[in-house]
Amino acid sequence: MLVELYAAPAAEPHPTESPVSNAVGELPDQEPSLSPDQLLGSFDSREEAITFAKEQLIDGGQNITDTQSGMFDEHTHIEWLTLTTTQHDAAMHKTFYLVTDEGY
Numbered sequence: 001m002l003v004e005l006y007a008a009p010a011a012e013p014h015p016t017e018s019p020v021s022n023a024v025g026e027l028p029d030q031e032p033s034l035s036p037d038q039l040l041g042s043f044d045s046r047e048e049a050i051t052f053a054k055e056q057l058i059d060g061g062q063n064i065t066d067t068q069s070g071m072f073d074e075h076t077h078i079e080w081l082t083l084t085t086t087q088h089d090a091a092m093h094k095t096f097y098l099v100t101d102e103g104y
Contacts, residue, residue, distance in 0.1 A: 001100055005040045005049040008080070008095040015080045018072035019097055034097065046079075046098060053083060053096050062087045069098070077101070 008015065019034050040056075043049040054064055066084035079098040084091060 003043045003046050003049045004099045006034050006038045006097040018076050
């Protein structure tokens, strides 16, 4: 299974809408999508992708205090991942998207 890790735009710690959601019925060329510019890497497993995301924050001097994740829905194969960090006693949330090729 291939897992792609994308940086998510600044958002709430628990995103509720998939980055590829088309709830308003936009035309195909206007549908939301993940930007290739936000791709951080491709990995052989979910665990490798999460470890990479954590190492990026740790290398930046941040202390990870919590990790949470969840599926948007069973149809898109996109999961949100939020890492809570502290730096200089301030809590911050960094959100990522994990996209699998499962089912394709």
